Amino acid sequence: MIYLLHFERKLSHAQHYLGSVADHRHLDRRMHEHRTGRGARILDACNREGIPYRVVRTMAGGRIKERRLKNRKNGPRLCPICNPSINQKQA
Numbered sequence: 001m002i003y004l005l006h007f008e009r010k011l012s013h014a015q016h017y018l019g020s021v022a023d024h025r026h027l028d029r030r031m032h033e034h035r036t037g038r039g040a041r042i043l044d045a046c047n048r049e050g051i052p053y054r055v056v057r058t059m060a061g062g063r064i065k066e067r068r069l070k071n072r073k074n075g076p077r078l079c080p081i082c083n084p085s086i087n088q089k090q091a
């Protein structure tokens with residue numbers, strides 16, 4: 001499962017983080033790691049800067065898809081906060 005995090009404010013140029021976990025149960029644990037500074041480095045930077053972030057979307061897929069989406073820098077397009085038309089398309 002792939003998850004997309006949206007930061008409430010930009011951290012330098014970044015406002016999204018894309019990651020993958022085995023399932024929802026793992027996502028809870030992974031988010032706890034992120035919030036306590038034991039996960040992704042960029043999210044620890046958000047913690048230190050006081051920038052809130054949250055899961056805005058989950059998608060089916062694993063590491064290969066995660067890497068493909070990361071390489072395309074698709075965060076803003078995939079994010080329902082930055083791109084509200086996503087929700088309209090899904091409705």
Ligand SMILES: [Zn+2]
Nearest residue numbers: 006079081082
């Ligand atoms: Zn966004």
